Amino acid sequence: MLHQLEKAQQVPETHDFLKNLFLDGDLIPLPFQKYLAPWIAKRRTPQIEKQYEEIGGGSPILRYTKIQGEGMAKLMDELNPETAPHKFYVAFRYANPLTEETARQMKADGVTRAVAFTQYPQYSCSTTGSSLNELYRKGKAGDFGKDIEWSVIDRWGTHPGFIEAVAQNIEAALAKFPESSRSETVLLFSAHSLPMSVVNRGDPYVLEVSASVSAVMDRLGHSNPYRLVWQSQVGPSAWMGMQTGEALKGLARLGKKQVVLIPIAFTSDHIETLYELDLEYAKEAREHGIEVHRATSLNDSPVFIRALADIATAHLRQTAKTGPTSIQVGLRCPGCKNETCGAQKTWFARGGR
Incomplete structure (x- = not known):
């Protein structure tokens, strides 16, 4: 099993992570990207290193990804013994272990x-x-070895197990408020923002995050008022809004006193949760008179790990009927001009052939 994730792991890697991040035109399209990306990375490294120091010196994302992968593989051995044993690999897009390192390991493992x-x-x-594009490039070059049969699990934001895990963490956060005022608490779902240039070419992300939020609220019985907001904007160009920090200030102005912050698009803790949500936004909110509690990230949640195993097991059982990819992953954004995306989708639809 191959996990696609990205974020920096330790402070010494920060510059390389940022450089790789800003070099990725799929994520952040920049003019003169080859020259501008290293310059931006150099300028931003001291600030990001300081943030990592404030959360304990590094990101726990690799540790949690391994816990999730190990738990998933163990459950899959029980749920789907006909395809056992199952093994997970981690392939980060911008930080170690990079896709090329994982490819070498998978090739060595046969x-x-x-x-x-x-x-x-x-x-x-x-x-x-972007991660699938990188897999395609390495796979076509033979970096994973020859004759690998590939398939793709491309999205699962409304899977019942994922929704249940998120909802349980929200309920735990709500329980920290007095019962008498609990129903007045605003649920503020926060997801990583996207440049409007990406949104406007037809990217499905905003729709899919909205679907996740709707499913969670259905599970909670629409117990509280809620909004979906966006975080982690980078650079001067227009990004999807409104931003999480501005939303908290606005809620304070409207007289709201209690908020639960919910990371709806992240599966484990990292700098966006531990620094942005916990230290930056929550601090600002408290300064404006709002009591804030954050719903715990999924991390080592048994409910979430079971959901991963269920998703992967169902995928393996259905692939023979449905093919290597979903119908939706085969559709490029209507405004897409990236030819690699088209080639990648064709390659995966043929099982990596």
Whole structure:
């Protein structure tokens, strides 16, 4: 099993991570990208390193990804013994272990059947799409070895197990407020934003995140008022809004006193949750008179790990009937001009042939 994830792991890697991030035109399209990306990375590295220091020196995302992968593979051995044993691999897009390192390991292990299982619940061509493009490039070059049969799990943002895991964490956060005022607490779902240039070319991410939020609220019985907001804007260009920090200030102005922050598009803790939500936004909210509690990230949640196993097991059982990819992953954004995306989709639809 191949997990697609991205974020920096430790402070010493920060510059390389940022450089790789800003070099990725699928995620952040920049003019003169080859020259501008290293310059931006150099300028931003001290600030990001300081943030990592404030959350303890590094990101726990690799540790949690391994916990999730190990738990998933163990459950899959029980749920689907006909395809056992199952083994997971981690392939980050911008930080170690990079896809090329994982490819070498899979080749050395003699892997002949692989599932590209995105760990972004909701699809975007700038995240899952970019990771699949990189897999395609390495796969076509033979870096994974010869004759590997590939299939893709490309999105799962409304899967009942994922929704249940998120809802349980929200309920735990709500329980920290007095019962008398609990129903007045605003649920603020926060997802990583996208440049409007990506949104406007037809990327499905905003729709899919919205679908996740709707499913969670259905599960909660629409117990509280809620909004979906966006975080982690980078650079001066227009991004999807409104931004999480501005939303908190606006809620304070409207007289709201209690908020639960919910990371709806992340599957484990990293700098966007531990620094942006916990230290930056929550601090600002408290300064404006709002009591804030954050719903815990999915991390090592048994409910979430079971959901991953269920998703992957169902995928393996259905692939013979449905093919290597979903119908939806085969559709390019209407405004897409990236020829790699078209080639990648064709390659995966043929099982990596």
